[in-house]
Amino acid sequence: MTKAILRSLAGETLPVPPVWMMRQAGRYLPEYKATRAQAGDFLSLCYNPDLATEVTLQPIRRFGFDAAILFADILLVPQALGADLWFVTGEGPRLSTVTRAVDLAKLKPVAAIHETLHPIYQTVRNLAGELPSEVTLIGFAGAPWTVATYMIAGQGTPDQAPAHALKDTDRATFEALIDLITDATIEYLSAQIDAGAEVVKLFDSWAGSLSGDDFDRYALAPARTIIAALKARHPGVPVIAFPREAGDKYVGFHAATGADCVAVDNSVDAAWVAENVQTGGCVQGNLASRHMVTGGDALVSEVRRIRDALSQGPHIFNLGHGITPDADPDNVSLMIDTLREK
């Protein structure tokens, strides 16, 4: 029997949508915190195949999700390209910056990324062997614009101003960086698929800060290039695209990029998504993460509203963004029980 997630991605409308959760392995789970402490720091956990396999499996054992997402991070690709990367506790990632042509010239060629990333492929191989047969294994990477925003600023930024500044003042360097990340992402996702990933997802967390032509050139076009290359090499492997906070630009994103599924954040209403985005193919989303903190009747009614609004087409239930460390695991169980009540 085909797995539920793969059926939804192929365009089937299921009576109960399959479900998984962005950041489902994470700090809201005591068992994650224990394994993370054993690994030392976050990056050591990402590069330890045994422990990364363990934390990927933890939410599957606890909640019975329909998909497991590889435990890794979108910033491993810049690191594999030669950027320095470290995480500051309580603050987030820091990277050496790329703001001039000379910085770009110092990065490694795309073919070198596997030297750094091979432990990630081992995690994927472990998972492909260990996951229950009904659970789908999702690999992932950051989309070029989002990864570039971190590489240019050297950290997360609320408005992506440094990346916009490079784009608007030195477009040649900016575009060369986007092209480099695009090529690296194709190789990275392709290697994940070779290792056993059944689906891949492209996270464009900052797509919403691109407008007009910039959205088409730096969110849409790189996604189309990556998806076309993956489809040529791995026919039949579905791709989920997540141009977060794209708003009206979610409309037509399936057709424009070739994505099998478009994930939507919770700033767009599920009924609007059904009418304007789901007509193009499978959609994923879009419960606000805060309900995993507060739970109760509001959580139950929101799960039902989103499920019912998207019940006439292919849908994978998920949050609109990642679950936060202050979430209560009992609310995750309540979400799944409510979803599967009928």
Ligand code: CP3
């Ligand atoms: O979804 C999953 O469970 C799979 C693993 C995964 C992680 N990061 C693990 C992680 C995935 C898919 C990501 C994606 C990611 N990483 C994105 C895109 C999605 C999004 O959230 O917008 C981005 C922008 C990053 C970069 C990143 N990694 C930041 C900004 C941070 C710090 C903020 C934070 O949440 O701590 C991380 C760290 C990170 N990545 C953690 C995890 C579990 C927390 C690290 C820890 O254990 O301390």
